[in-house]
Amino acid sequence: MALFKSIVSRLRKGLEKTREVLTSGLGDLLRGRRLDEALIQEIRTKLLQADVGIQTTNRLVEGISADYKSGKLSKGEDVLEYLKREMAALWPSQDRSLRIATSGPTVIMVTGVNGAGKTTSIAKLCSLLRGQGKTVLLAACDTFRAGAVRQLEIWSERLGVDVVKGQQGGDPAAVAFDAASAALARHVDFLIVDTAGRLHTQDPLMRQLTKIRSVLAKKIPGAPHEVLLVLDATAGQNAMRQAVEFSKALGGESPAGVPAPANGKGTPGSESAGGVTGIFLSKLDGTAKGGIVVAIKEATDIPVKFVGVGETPDDVEVFDPESFVEAMFG
Numbered sequence: 601m602a603l604f605k606s607i608v609s610r611l612r613k614g615l616e617k618t619r620e621v622l623t624s625g626l627g628d629l630l631r632g633r634r635l636d637e638a639l640i641q642e643i644r645t646k647l648l649q650a651d652v653g654i655q656t657t658n659r660l661v662e663g664i665s666a667d668y669k670s671g672k673l674s675k676g677e678d679v680l681e682y683l684k685r686e687m688a689a690l691w692p693s694q695d696r697s698l699r700i701a702t703s704g705p706t707v708i709m710v711t712g713v714n715g716a717g718k719t720t721s722i723a724k725l726c727s728l729l730r731g732q733g734k735t736v737l738l739a740a741c742d743t744f745r746a747g748a749v750r751q752l753e754i755w756s757e758r759l760g761v762d763v764v765k766g767q768q769g770g771d772p773a774a775v776a777f778d779a780a781s782a783a784l785a786r787h788v789d790f791l792i793v794d795t796a797g798r799l800h801t802q803d804p805l806m807r808q809l810t811k812i813r814s815v816l817a818k819k820i821p822g823a824p825h826e827v828l829l830v831l832d833a834t835a836g837q838n839a840m841r842q843a844v845e846f847s848k849a850l851g852g853e854s855p856a857g858v859p860a861p862a863n864g865k866g867t868p869g870s871e872s873a874g875g876v877t878g879i880f881l882s883k884l885d886g887t888a889k890g891g892i893v894v895a896i897k898e899a900t901d902i903p904v905k906f907v908g909v910g911e912t913p914d915d916v917e918v919f920d921p922e923s924f925v926e927a928m929f930g
């Protein structure tokens with residue numbers, strides 16, 4: 601399958617650094633070696649260096665250790681195969697497709713801290729959707745940071761889509777209102793809403809986000825259908841904490857083991873996506889911490905839906921666990 605191959609090879613390029621730490625490391629470590637306790641500890645170190653996370657690393661290492669003791673695993677090459685298989689199995693049948701409106705425009709709200717890659721990721725989504733023949737409208741609701749609107753506009757000009765914008769420093773909820781009206785009037789397939797970078801600890805900004813969401817919900821039934829959290833993969837474990845904190849602050853699907861707040865399912869009487877519905881993991885090309893995808897899975901049940909592997913609108917992949925693991929282990 602040519603398409604699959606090209607996806608794998610693009611991801612592979614994007615994951616070069618992870619592969620250096622994890623696999624060339626693991627490959628060199630394991631090939632031609634017989635398994636023993638010391639080698640098992642070295643595997644553990646490699647996994648942690650790639651930011652796979654402590655829980656998953658422990659589980660993988662315990663599995664290897666048990667199979668070693670029972671004589672099922674003895675060769676380094678078999679351990680590599682074992683790791684590939686076990687990692688791919690971490691994502692059973694989680695739904696990674698975009699949530700689509702049953703009728704009318706599908707609204708995608710994009711959030712994340714400053715510099716995470718929101719605006720760039722929006723350009724990527726836009727390019728993916730346009731490639732599928734969809735019509736897209738953008739909303740410049742980051743009225744907070746100077747230059748943010750212009751940045752989105754530049755992308756939109758290159759990609760040939762329109763942007764609804766307001767004044768810098770203006771009310772982002774008002775922009776969201778105008779954009780939702782325009783999306784309805786123009787019958788676009790998708791409205792993608794850019795928001796100001798905010799830290800989950802910044803209460804006023806969080807409230808602003810909630811306000812944008814409720815404006816969208818009032819104008820368009822079920823909106824926002826998708827709330828994408830953009831996480832910078834180079835932030836390693838910090839990105840993972842953001843995933844947990846954002847999903848708590850925005851309500852909705854709770855991190856594994858943490859109950860959702862009582863009001864966590866969106867506006868009563870609407871089907872709006874309550875919390876974060878998906879993760880766009882940016883900058884995987886610039887990191888040796890590709891294992892973060894595993895750590896995110898471990899900490900939350902929010903599906904990683906897209907990965908960013910560069911700075912152009914084409915540098916995006918739909919996340920697929922099998923090609924991911926394949927790319928990671930080269």
Ligand SMILES: Nc1nc2c(ncn2[C@@H]2O[C@H](COP(=O)(O)OP(=O)(O)O)[C@@H](O)[C@H]2O)c(=O)[nH]1
Pocket residue numbers: 712713714715716717718719720721797830882883884885886907908909910911915
């Ligand atoms: N290498 C790389 N850089 C990225 C990626 N996504 C975003 N960036 C860069 O990260 C910086 C911040 O991105 P921006 O979209 O402005 O972040 P925002 O503040 O969240 O909107 C910019 O310099 C982008 O070019 C990616 O997938 N790979």
Ligand SMILES: [Mg+2]
Pocket residue numbers: 718719720742748
């Ligand atoms: Mg931005």
